[in-house]
Amino acid sequence: MDLLDIKNLDVVFPTRRGTVHAAQGVSLTVAPGEVLGLVGESGAGKSTIGNAIMDLLEPPGYVGAGEIVFQGTDLRTLDADQMRRVRGRKIGMIFQDPQTSLNPLLTIGEQLIESIRNSLDMTEADAKQRAIQMLGDVGITEAEARLKSYPHQFSGGMRQRVVIALALSGDPDLIIADEPTTALDVSIQKQILDLIKRLCRERQLGVILVTHDIGVIAEIADRVCVMYRGRVVETGQTAQVLGAPNHEYTKSLIAAVPRADMRLERFASVDYIEGGEAAGRKIDIRTHWLGAARADATEPEETLTVENLNLSFVLEKSFFKSKRRMLKAVDNVSFSIRQGETFGLVGESGSGKSTVARIVAGLYKQDSGTVRLLGRDVKGSWSDPAERDVRRRLQMIFQDPFSSLNARLTVMDIVAEPIRFHKLTSSEAETKQIVQDLLDHVGLGAQAAIRYPHEFSGGQRQRISIARALASRPRVLICDEPTSALDVSIQAQILNLLKDLQAELNLTMLFISHDLPVIRQMCDRVAVMKQGQIVELTETEALFDAPTHAYSQSLIAQMPRMDLLEPV
Template sequence: MTELLKISGLDVDFDTRRGTVHAARGVSLTVRPGEVLGLVGESGAGKSTIGNAIVDLLESPGRVSAGSILFEGEELRGRSEAEMRRVRGDRIGMIFQDPQTSLNPLMTVGAQLVETIEKTNGKISGAEAENRAIELLEQVGITEAKARLLAYPHQFSGGMRQRVVIALALAGDPDLIIADEPTTALDVSIQAQILDLIKQLCRERALGVIIVTHDIGVIANIADRVAVMYRGEVVETGDVAQILGAPTHEYTKSLIAAVPRADRKLDRFSSVDYIEGGTTPFKRIDIQTHWLGESQRERGSGPAIEIENLDLSFTLQKALLKRNRKMLQAVDDVSFTVNEGETFGLVGESGSGKSTVARLIAGLYRPDGGQIRVIGQDVVSHPKSATARTARRALQMIFQDPYSSLNARMRVLDIVAEPIRFYRLTDRESETRKIVGDLLDHVGLGASAALRYPHEFSGGQRQRISIARALASRPRILICDEPTSALDVSVQATILNLLKDLQQELGLTMLFISHDLPVVRQMCDRIAVMRNGGICEVSDTETLFSAPTHEYSRHLLDLMPRMDLLGEA
């Protein structure tokens, strides 16, 4: 079959004050019409760099220093910006990772589509371009397409915004699409829809597709062939069954081993220790004498969290008359109990109410109705009472995004020390510094990290800082809201193992929120499945995965990316 794209010996360099960074070295790849090539590897492996180099969108000071990029037999290297503008969109389409930033928030979806169609198809304009925009929206599965043309990006869900981005990529009727992490942070249902759509378009249009991702499950479900990248080089390439079923390179083997299993529960996640860098092993302590052990010594026998008939509505449209207001029932009559020392999972699609329930428990939202008891204390009726304050101190939260949840202007010392100072756990600054250093040691960063700023750390290291901050108030309960969804699979494994170690050592109770069902199976003792603000089913983990009783639970499990190609390794 004729090659649509052929990359040979590609080198990409970034010249910096500290010398030249070799982002890609000797990369050779091919893509055929109607084929999906998966480009997989950790953050910093060079995957996105290759995609950007193909369409000459490398950020300064990046440059292609060697090699060839042949597209439909024509060399793309050395072309002028004007010539590359005719290639981008018209012949090669791009689907970017974050649809929120890919779309102009000040323009309607229709205006953005029409503009793209007119620029990539010089002979189409006006009403004809608008009709073509409607066709594209219908093709990517957006209903009421004509009316949706007048909507703005913020009026679409994450999955629908990604569909719009795909429609934009198809506007010029390209022969090749480069999809850069198109399903990152999407829940399992939306991810399945987006992957099915890309596969369908690939078949119907004989498109060549390069899908850049760190998600092995995505590769297993969509790719025909796979190229594995590590530190700027392609270390292994071949058919998806061969690469995922019988990898030959040690890095590929360790990467696949780190993928959370959905078919059975294991004691620990397999980690790729040399990937994250800059961390030390988990440091165990004597729980009887260490100050962190105080939370375990306070541990009681009753439930850690009790939720009864919890309700919360958000106002979508204000009006003087109540009947004219538009409301969203975010949480609808939710009840469950989390026992001391267990990990209780909340799963469901985006918008199901998982994170809203977590924020209600943490006191970030106030419920419209219902009861919340934390370690036996009512934290709703009298939220500012001394007992409620004590209960709140016993509960801390680890947020989803380790980049936005840390103050970039504060040193790590002050970030981790903030709960200690707020709750006045010690009056001596020297002791505060010692505790912070001890916490950073405990989560594997080392005490020297206290003097640095968040931007000096990787995503996984930042999440370790978040965990150290959560531990600083000596909590008995951790709420983990999608704590690893923004992390690579190997870094995810190290963070989840750290949480397991901490729970075992300190007797912590965890409320674990995620849309990643294999991760939930490995982490949780019991699980509640949420949909449209309510709970469909509460069950112990193994029963839920082997014999779910609710139809929606079965639906979610059916949508999990299948890793059958991985065998029993």
């Protein structure tokens, strides 16, 4: 008997512009001990299926038709109280965005212990011990001490691990994992996937794995269900679907997966338009306002230099210095990036990659060490006009585009803000024209200016972030996991866009990613970080062909591989 049986499911969202069918006639099954992979582009309806199972659809969305039979019971027949008893205890869910699914006002320990006690009959002391065990199971070191930390004190990958621990804490029979390895490096990703596989084997746990990472599907899924615009277009055994797909959409989706075995000039793109919208027109960079910032002979050969950076965070405060517990986030890090080069930073979650980027961007203040940008030492003093002008030429594209965009502003005001702040134009009319041009150039179209961030898909929001970063005419772009939350087709579009912009504007890029195939395709040189230190710095091809450090060798060996699948 199947653990879950969905029959002809329709999910409907009424809007002012008409009715949107987020899922249409979807049928799928999950057996005990089975992992079902759910793949497709952003907006295909993957997450909608998971939310419909859990009865967590955002109003005014509703299930229009179909059955959701779990352990012999149609979940659509349960009332609100009965459904609450199913969530957590019977069905656990790993949400896509750990930042918004964790309470910022409660410690990690308080949230875990509360979830455990709500789902299991345990004392607070027993629940605390289980919370420590769960954190250890998902790869968080010093678990007992980290119970006292708040979500903002964790990196993106560590928050994702906490969310996974929360989903598993109630000992459920079915897990709906919505992008569970999105922000995780390959070593922790393998640890999480091994944990899921072990639970499936030992407890006959059923898993619906929603992911854009085809490599993860190849690694763990027993069967694959491919969705496009709310419909299932292909279902079958993993080796069959990924090794010898039948549907044209599936073929193009697999072709867009970044190659780990060789470097290509461009990413293959899926022959479908994101969101069903026409791409914007391209502007001529040579004659446009944006092109005025292109590098000239006066720029130094080394655009960005970092020397002996150090930064520590306090884990446990104490009046007595000897009793304080410190975390050395960045430990004597040094590197330089040449003009027009893409320099990669890789390493496991919590290794210090994003911390280095935030120090360079002026968001964190280092304990010691220097940052030289465009030939000038920068110390984070925004009151100095000369340093402020240098800082303007460095912009950052953040990992999560939704939380880095102001939800109360239109796209016009979001992209125009850097232009207005730095007084880069002489009139508001010129500012608005430049914003419209930028939106066109990143493929959104000028009509996007009047809309708000929540009206866009994840890939479209990342394009808004890129347009905003370009608005101050930067010379250096810091890309902190810019495609980690995107499916492979949208990822290909965004990465091709960054390659085009770099070629047009001669941009220098610091590129941070846990996705090693993406690093191979994007970067000229790579530094591998572990526990705040750089353990290897070399040319990209040299790293992938013959890594010298044991940790680098381990990372390369743990990459999910598509070639594990033989066509059937």
